[in-house]
Amino acid sequence: MKKLSIKKFAILLAGQILGMFLISCGSVNVIEKQEDLPFTVISEECLSKELLEIVEERKQKPFKLTFSDQGDFYIVQGYGEQNSGGYSILVNALFRTANGIYIDTSLLGPKVGTPKSDIKTYPYIVVRTKDINLPVVFN
Numbered sequence: 001m002k003k004l005s006i007k008k009f010a011i012l013l014a015g016q017i018l019g020m021f022l023i024s025c026g027s028v029n030v031i032e033k034q035e036d037l038p039f040t041v042i043s044e045e046c047l048s049k050e051l052l053e054i055v056e057e058r059k060q061k062p063f064k065l066t067f068s069d070q071g072d073f074y075i076v077q078g079y080g081e082q083n084s085g086g087y088s089i090l091v092n093a094l095f096r097t098a099n100g101i102y103i104d105t106s107l108l109g110p111k112v113g114t115p116k117s118d119i120k121t122y123p124y125i126v127v128r129t130k131d132i133n134l135p136v137v138f139n
Helices: 002-028 049-058
Strands: 039-041 062-069 072-079 088-096 101-108 124-129 136-138
Touching (some): 049 062, 062 136, 072 101, 101 124
Antiparallel strands (some): 062 072, 072 124
16 A cells, blocks of 8 residues: 555656646746738849848758848858759748747748759848847847
């Protein structure tokens, strides 16, 4: 009888510890959106020479950067070298929190049935938004 009650106690204690761990971890990662930020996706042709040079230097590997130029604020995310063309990038979210700007993007692969090419590509996205002088969190 004592072995059974000790076993039950150990299971209850482990459950409580696990529950407290999950609750504490969940509260750390909460991101409270204050407002969606308006943005424009900027094409390569419209980039400043300086920003284009930075992108060219970094495009071989995944990268994330921010850039300010003449009152405009740019958020750039590159996905590094890909083995074919046909990729696109989706902006899932761009919003302001109390502590920063949060951006979430996704790399979408070539559509099913698209002929595969052996051309290497370097997909990246440049987003222009208002400069609110906060750090950027990339997801």
